Amino acid sequence: MSFEKNLEKYAGAIVKVGLNVQPGQRVLIGTPILNRPISFEHAPLVRHVARKCYEAGARMVSVMWGDPELDLIRLRHADPETISEFQHEWLINAAMPFAERGDAILVIYGADPDLYADEDPDLVSIMQDAAQRSTRDLRLNIVRNTNWCIVAAPTEAWAKKLGLSMDKFWDVIFSISRADRDDPIKAWDDQVEMLQSHATYMTQKAYQALHFVAPGTDLTVGLPDNHLWASALSPKPDGITNMVNLPTEEIFTTPHKDRVNGTVTASMPLSYGGTVIADFSLTFENGRAVSAKAGKGDKVLQKLLDSDEGSRFLGEVALVPHSSPISQSGVLFYKTLLDENAACHIALGSAYRNGIDGGSAMSEEEWASAGGNTSLIHVDFMIGSGKMDVFGVDASGNEEPVLKQGEWAFTVRARQ
């Protein structure tokens, strides 16, 4: 019974805090923003979410399901020449009207991190490039127009990878999502306020750069003029605000793409497109990752860096205290959506336009000269730990502590 109760509370938080579904809205549940339909293992959660959506006044809940097994069957049995055609083209035709109308879009993530472990990596990469290219406009429309949210839910294969029973995995998800609290929605309201306060503090500080120091890491990440720190709280054009991730523990901004220098060592493995990259470091000079080496998955890492012009430059820098519930769960999820909320992280690839004041209105040239990066990829990886110090560098080059041994080094005004 407690599982069903928690599942219902999780669904409630997703609908009210994550999506903030409005009366009369259409809701799309799927994973279009991850280039895939949704696994039917998620049916029990989806049914709860659908009911909560209708109770919130949604006029229609549509779900686009998929079967990851069919992607494997295609990789193994289709003519390899055909793999460059995106296998879920129909998903774009189906989802685009939702994205264009500004409906609510829920992405439920849960997949086997090793799904493609036994497949030809070149073929997998061709398949994933096709997906990235084909879904670009859809994803832009979702991010621009809709109240969208990504959440996670266990699957059998994912649980197995983590060495957890499904029950235990769900308990972890409920805990980090605060769904096991008496009032998850109140807990999230408090959390959102806390994140926003930290973001406001950091924006007001207007540091020139952040300096990350930890074992294997001595990295300076320059910040553009007028950069803005934000949480996952996102306003859409009609004024509705929602949280684009649940759970979320980060505040983040846009780095200056040409002012990153030093070496950084990942503090956690990264699951990228069905392959795990682990034990890796990158060295940056004037923003560019000039060298990189991974103990595991090096070939995929090099491929990732060579994706396009912008894939060797940073597009995000994010701060997460080491005491975050996700970090405290002690679970490595092999999924950025969750793992990035366990540690400070940076991302290779495209930067969010709203990380620089006025960024959304800039031309491509203005954006680049302001320090904003552009790329087809955006891949976060984790660099933080309990051994990390982060300093804010002010205009005179003085360093102030921001995180000390993984924890906030400043306090923000408490909730009224």
Place this chain on the structure above:
Amino acid sequence: MSFEKNLEKYAGAIVKVGLNVQPGQRVLIGTPILNRPISFEHAPLVRHVARKCYEAGARMVSVMWGDPELDLIRLRHADPETISEFQHEWLINAAMPFAERGDAILVIYGADPDLYADEDPDLVSIMQDAAQRSTRDLRLNIVRNTNWCIVAAPTEAWAKKLGLSMDKFWDVIFSISRADRDDPIKAWDDQVEMLQSHATYMTQKAYQALHFVAPGTDLTVGLPDNHLWASALSPKPDGITNMVNLPTEEIFTTPHKDRVNGTVTASMPLSYGGTVIADFSLTFENGRAVSAKAGKGDKVLQKLLDSDEGSRFLGEVALVPHSSPISQSGVLFYKTLLDENAACHIALGSAYRNGIDGGSAMSEEEWASAGGNTSLIHVDFMIGSGKMDVFGVDASGNEEPVLKQGEWAFTVRARQ
């Protein structure tokens, strides 16, 4: 092991005989023609079919899944005012390009015949009318352009309704689909030839009418000039032929909508949109069903007859010998797709244009004056049994036996 083997052979027959998938074709699997996505209970069959499609040279297999439970959640929790909006609008946007391109489209049917038994019948009817209306163009495009096929596969709820275990239900499906034969594809080639021979014989006879006689039934169904008898073998514009149903035991033609007279008693219940209509008779005068009465589901039957102008007139007449494997299975499936292949049947509603020579090219007026019916619905119901005699009425009014006590009264030339 024998289950997996039969499932694979079933998939093989579906791909080779049902769809006749061509090298380079895209394949869509779903149930768009039934206004619904496909239940994920069918994943094991779908995966076999997908592999067989790739082996046949398909360039892509896309599957549109659904969850019937979500339709129930909508009926129960959404604002009733919103139910007139088709709940799977996305399916049309997703499936239309496949239908327009003339891809292969597989419909896998398997649902709970009592799904809506506890719901408000008026609301269910509004929902189903919306689906019929919204998918009309999609269905027309599928029928016109694609090599499409409808097959059946068990689900838990359907098995329960039939009082069968899932294993037993699958055995029945394998048997009636000839998937348990050594060479199912050869068995289907023979069956198709047999059906075509009977259709050719009946077309050459050019009867003015058929006269059906059985307990509770004395019905004369007039046939238009130049009517054509056909099997489920269907040519598409590019010349590919395929079977639109698997299994199939019927030959059928288009009746003259204004020349149907007498009374007919259904020999089996009819599951219509989640409600069972049973123990029913209809009386026709000059083509129109002037009265009808059902012992069970009468309200739904009356609603069905009042759907539109053409819903009280016939759009199909079909002959099936009582010894058909489906009839011999002794199972009432509560699903026309299968039940109609157990017995002679007639359909209320729209007629197939190709049932009259040149029908496809006729204007609406020409079609109507040739005797062809038009309606948004097409609902078959079973009238045949081992006690039915069917006579062909020639131009002079003489009657020749066509079926005697349920079996063919003539023999066609054997296979060379």
